[in-house]
Amino acid sequence: MAEQYDVTALGELLIDFTQNGNSEQGNPLFEANPGGAPCNVLAMLAKLGYQPAFIGKVGDDAFGRKLGETIVQAGISDEGLRFDSEVHTTLAFVHTFADGDRDFSFYREHGADTMLRQEEIPKKLIEKSRIFHFGSLSLTDEPSASATRLAVACAKEAGALISFDPNLRPPLWKDMEDAKEAIWYGIENCDILKIADNEIVWLTETEDYDAGVAVLKERTHAKLINVTLGKQGSIAYYEGTKVFGKPFPNDKVVDTTGAGDTFCGCVLGYVLAHGLEGLSERQLEEMLLFANAAASIVTTRKGAVRSMPDRKDVEALLHSNL
DSSP states (O other): OOOEEEEEESSEEEEEEEEEETTTHHHHHHHEOOOOOOHHHHHHHTTTTOEEEEEEEEEEHHHHHHHHHHHHHHOOOOEEEETTTTTTOOOEEEETTTTTTEEEEOOOTTTTTGGGGGGGGOHHHHHHHEEEEEEEEEGTTHHHHHHHHHHHHHHHHOOOEEEEEEOOOOGGOOOHHHHHHHHHHHTTOOOOEEEEHHHHHHHHHOOOHHHHHHHHTTTTTOOOOEEEEEOOEEEEEEEEEEEEEEOOOSSOOOOOHHHHHHHHHHHHHHHHHHOOOOOOHHHHHHHHHHHHHHHHHHTTTTTTTTTTTHHHHHHHHHHHTO
């Protein structure tokens, strides 16, 4: 049990069944990859040498126990992981397309990750964390939605920085207006926001990212807002400054799952190293380039938790693109 954690994340820990070829009979073969956006972020942070911890719930079944082993092997503390014998571990089937993009099918009705209760929130763990990170998936259902809000309140009271990634998955919402309300809650309560291009367009109803960020700023005190543009790179908005981070395109994309989480983990690592005050344009560009490079690498690998690059991998790609 660590005295202090660099980043604690709350949310889903699940199995991503990723298509990996076909059988001799022509049936699709699926590989059981450990996943879940918050743990993907933490896995990247662990690769960078930070101390991450996870809060969430899995079923007390074969998949859940495997996930518990996996996060420990990835360097993530399981101090906040709960096992529930009455519900099953959440499963997602990831159907990949030729360009590496994907489509999700979730098996989550009463899935374990949605069953985290308020009384299961380890407040002391949150209180000894420098950054608290969460997404919108833990807000789709009760009791995890109330548990998430309690954890955010605890983190704010403890003085931790709050990081939020909407990670919008429309199939998991009964009503998209509920999704908007939950995502606005996250935006209104965070200090660091990572939002994808399609999410900001959907939320703000404008395809102009500058205009979209202006809409966000009407309802958030977030100091750092990063908009990820997929193959086109990323943009950082920080205290009136706008900085573009160039992409690192590659022709070996096999699975884009976890690319945004990899980016997010690298950004949080940069904030841990440099703080959130007085960042220069050069520093913001440095942050984005490192995060973009890491995200590019992870798209060449199947899955996410076990596929995160280490610092040497990322620096090698950066140097090869000078």
